[in-house]
Amino acid sequence: MDYLAATKQKKYLMYISQNYSYAILRPLQSEILAHGGQVRWFLEGDYVTPDFLAPDEQPLTSMTEINQWQPDAVFAPANIIPTFIPGLKVAVFHGFDAGKLNSKGQNDHFKIRGCFDLYCTQGPNTTGPFQQLEQKHSFFKVIETGWPTLDPFFAPEFESPYIDENDSRKTLLICSTFSKRLSLAPKLYEKIKYFCEQGKWRILMQFHPKMPEQLVTKYKALENNNLTFIETDNVLPLLQAADVMLCDTSSILLMFILQRRPVVTFCNQDPGKHLIDITDPDKLETAIDYALTHPQSLMTEIEAFCQQLHPYQDGLSSQRVLAATNELILTNPKLKAKPLNFIRNLKMRKKLNYWHW
Template identity: 35%
Template sequence: MINAHLKYLFFVTKPYSFSILEPVQNAIQKSNSGTVKWFTASSASHYLVPGNQLKSNREVHDYNPDVVLVPGNVVPHYWPGLKVQIFHGLDEEVKGFYTITGFFDLYCTTGPVMTETFLKIAKRKKHFLVEETGWPKLDYIFKNKGNFTDQKNQLIKQYGLNPELPVLLYAPTFPAKYTSAPDLLGAIKNVNNGKYNWIIKFHPLMDKTTQEQYKQLENKYLRVVDELNILPIMAGSDLMITDTSSVAYEFLSFDRPLITYQALARKDKGINIQKPTELSTAIEQSLMKPDEFSINRASCLREIHPYSDGSSSDRMLQAIARILNDGLHKELKQKPLNIIRKYQIRKMIDRSQAKG
């Protein structure tokens, strides 16, 4: 184990990324292996930061971070520190997942499928490193599995639901090309008939009109909730319904029934319906046979996130410390110019400074 005390900067542009980075902050604090500062931009700049915040380029340069952790695709190239991509999701279903933006020195991958692909690209491009560490966000699940027994009761109490009924979580993705929300509106309205509790959790970037349409369905059995971290809701749900969203892969860690709508990859991880009219039957089948796809879920997890020890944050920190200690990042080739993208990022940072 390398003992290093490093200065970390967490760069966040999307509000759902806070829950990805908080376990890393906890690991750093627990091990006393460094200091942490946060910098928010874009849609994340409107949210409360769970730690010490920097608000300008000058403050970043004065802090002079050793490492910049990013659960996103871009980062200011002119900031000091090793630039580390830790991803904002587990899935590869959306086009462009393996697009290399040319901003990162290190990609911390979540499992063997992702690692294999990025290693092939790294061998060709030679301007970034790859380390398989697991995904920090899931540390919460594996470290707290024994404490989830009462989570369903907590959800029912929090949202005023019926304790005698199953809890169904619907969490669609937001891009118009992939989201199931418009298609499933009528089907969910029909199934909102008092047989189930419903919790609807939208992506923060979901179309506002669509969100309002679902809010019209609210009654004593259905709630539309506005929580940044979906994991506690997953922990209390009997079943989840989604589409191509990365949350499908996060839910696999609970080994509970999953229904997807027109999934593009790994369609056998649950019941994958093609038409809204198939939803009701899929729900009944999933609740009646909760273990039907358990073997498939386990197989999928081995490919995308085989780590169940709750120590992905620690592995990530050790990998970073080792790379810095050995100077491996200094052997990388020069990154592409990316002039237009760099200009766009600089403007984004300028806007966040103006708000601050």
């Protein structure tokens, strides 16, 4: 059966709580609209800004409106979603598994919170663990689709506005997560300031939106002809503009490495052979210079890693996610009932001011 054709006349809700989620779900929105489906957006919480909605993107502003619209499926690039929201709940992830461990030493990427009916995984290294969890819990399905976010990345017409044809220097992209324990930003300030004054590379810098404002302000003050600080809801053009990345344990490094370009990390929590990981700031410049030579052994490791992380370079992951979603809607497999999650759903009802049962 052509499950893409089944999109026609169906309703799909984009449920987001962060500004970066716009770019994650827009390729999927394009596929839905191209196949005759309807799309609405629901913006939850204080970290997402309505200003980023395009003029033709229609929001729903309350649970009452969502219930009146009755979506067939809800896509969420988040860890949780209210189970009382109507429609098939589909997890599309807000990033790759970067190996981050919580305070209990557990990897939250694989934590099952009882919210979703379908997990659309990105590649073999996440599909396997989620399939094991599917067998254990039996209240959701797992289908490997690739990540819709990256579809524009692999389009031949994709061009970055951050590329400067008039600057012959190599471009270094510096990205950091917001966690004080994992972030390179507070630890490498003096070294980055030196690079900024040195001018050896053209530097682009971008932080996680939850980065403390004090640190953001401190780094913005470094801006000159050698360093540009960028705030954006779509990092893909930024990734395309760089020759090498400096990062910590942020999952954004995994998006960058899919271009088959080297990444230097500082105190990465899960350093593999595909990364050049250092723990001494004084070795940073040498590591970046080494990365820019594209050593064959490193590039071989990067290729092998990418095949496990996200083997799809066809730009069709959105189609696979949509087809997998429609298949589950139409076949309606008998899944075990989700956990009640009474306390979590009570908190979500309070947050959304929704008390109808």
